[in-house]
Amino acid sequence: MTGEAPWKVLALPPLPAEALRGLLGPLGDRVEVSVPESRDRAGLLTALAGAEIVVGDWSGGLALDAEAVRAAPRLAFVQQPSVGVDGHDLAALAAAGVPLANTAGVSAVAVAEWCLAAALSLSRRLPEADAAVRAGGWPQLDLGPRELYGSRVGIVGFGPIGQECARMFAAHGCEVSYWTRRPREAPYAHRPLPELVASSDVLVVVVALTEETRGLVDPLRMPAGSLLVNAARGGVVDGAALLSALSSGHLGGAALDVFETEPLPADDPLRGHPRVLLSPHVAGVTAQVTGRLVRRVLDNLGAALDGRPVTDVVNGTGAVVRRRTGRA
Numbered sequence: 001m002t003g004e005a006p007w008k009v010l011a012l013p014p015l016p017a018e019a020l021r022g023l024l025g026p027l028g029d030r031v032e033v034s035v036p037e038s039r040d041r042a043g044l045l046t047a048l049a050g051a052e053i054v055v056g057d058w059s060g061g062l063a064l065d066a067e068a069v070r071a072a073p074r075l076a077f078v079q080q081p082s083v084g085v086d087g088h089d090l091a092a093l094a095a096a097g098v099p100l101a102n103t104a105g106v107s108a109v110a111v112a113e114w115c116l117a118a119a120l121s122l123s124r125r126l127p128e129a130d131a132a133v134r135a136g137g138w139p140q141l142d143l144g145p146r147e148l149y150g151s152r153v154g155i156v157g158f159g160p161i162g163q164e165c166a167r168m169f170a171a172h173g174c175e176v177s178y179w180t181r182r183p184r185e186a187p188y189a190h191r192p193l194p195e196l197v198a199s200s201d202v203l204v205v206v207v208a209l210t211e212e213t214r215g216l217v218d219p220l221r222m223p224a225g226s227l228l229v230n231a232a233r234g235g236v237v238d239g240a241a242l243l244s245a246l247s248s249g250h251l252g253g254a255a256l257d258v259f260e261t262e263p264l265p266a267d268d269p270l271r272g273h274p275r276v277l278l279s280p281h282v283a284g285v286t287a288q289v290t291g292r293l294v295r296r297v298l299d300n301l302g303a304a305l306d307g308r309p310v311t312d313v314v315n316g317t318g319a320v321v322r323r324r325t326g327r328a
């Protein structure tokens with residue numbers, strides 16, 4: 001078309017190299033896709049030297065911190081194929097004039113469904129019932145199930161996922177309240193965080209992980225017997241307090257899709273806890289989400305290549321992607 005040189009796109013793991021190339025295939029010869037030779041940090045820094053566009057690591061393993069931004073003098077755009085952008089140094093990217101976009105909203109329904117399913121499972125003690133029957137037992141009277149219906153549900157974070165959670169839990173007959181920094185126009189009560197934590201039978205954590213939200217939720221401050229559901233990031237919940245609240249029996253149960261260290265280490269004490277429902281960071285993984293996510297990434301990369309504004313920029317830069325000389 002313009003005869004311009006193909007854009008150098010660095011696609012990061014954890015998807016295998018062939019899958020990444022397949023995903024970006026529709027962009028044709030307008031891009032030259034590479035993947036780092038090695039998956040460690042040194043490999044990332046080397047590969048960044050010529051990169052103009054980075055498609056991020058959705059598992060958060062290879063994040064662009066200030067050192068990585070310095071190692072990428074030609075970088076013009078980062079497309080993160082997930083909602084969470086924790087780990088990336090948004091300010092360092094902005095200072096270098098590099099927009100970073102996420103895939104806002106693509107998994108809101110999926111994550112909210114997971115939260116509702118997890119809360120129902122914990123309320124009805126399904127993990128313990130399942131484990132008992134598999135072990136040869138038949139405990140009909142001593143599991144202590146409760147109905148979720150009518151529970152006070154507190155939602156921490158009110159982005160697309162929090163709002164979808166509110167709709168689903170309210171539709172199930174729960175009394176929904178929420179906390180976020182700025183109250184929204186919504187048919188649910190906005191409460192200060194300490195009050196929400198102290199007065200929820202089920203606390204659903206779906207807030208972004210930032211320096212301000214690290215360790216934000218202390219499970220020891222939740223009511224005795226209450227349930228914690230975390231689908232945000234492990235770091236939002238105080239990990240030591242969580243273990244203590246579970247071990248002492250203060251918490252009725254916890255459903256966790258995200259952890260401070262992922263994959264969860266094999267010997268992590270959470271793995272052996274009976275009142276815990278665990279999943280491997282899959283709340284936002286469904287066939288529908290994958291389709292939407294791929295389309296969103298391709299549309300945004302296409303816009304960047306065309307010089308049209310990209311969507312979902314989260315680090316406060318402009319939305320038009322400009323090629324850099326690399327000498328700046």
Ligand SMILES: NC(=O)C1=CN([C@@H]2O[C@H](COP(=O)(O)OP(=O)(O)OC[C@H]3O[C@@H](n4cnc5c(N)ncnc54)[C@H](O)[C@@H]3O)[C@@H](O)[C@H]2O)C=CC1
Pocket residue numbers: 083084085104105107108111157158159160161162180181206207208209210211212213231232233257258281282283284285
């Ligand atoms: N388990 C999974 O598979 C998935 C997890 N997530 C996580 O869920 C989080 C929430 O996602 P979304 O609802 O789409 O919205 P989001 O990431 O845009 O933000 C959610 C909420 O965080 C609040 N927030 C942001 N910075 C904050 C701060 N410094 N202090 C207090 N609140 C702050 C926002 O105001 C909003 O209410 C994501 O950031 C991501 O970490 C997202 C998708 C899938």
Ligand SMILES: O=C(O)C(=O)COP(=O)(O)O
Pocket residue numbers: 058059081082083084085107281282284285
């Ligand atoms: O979109 C996010 O922030 C996620 O946590 C998505 O995780 P996933 O890439 O679906 O494992």
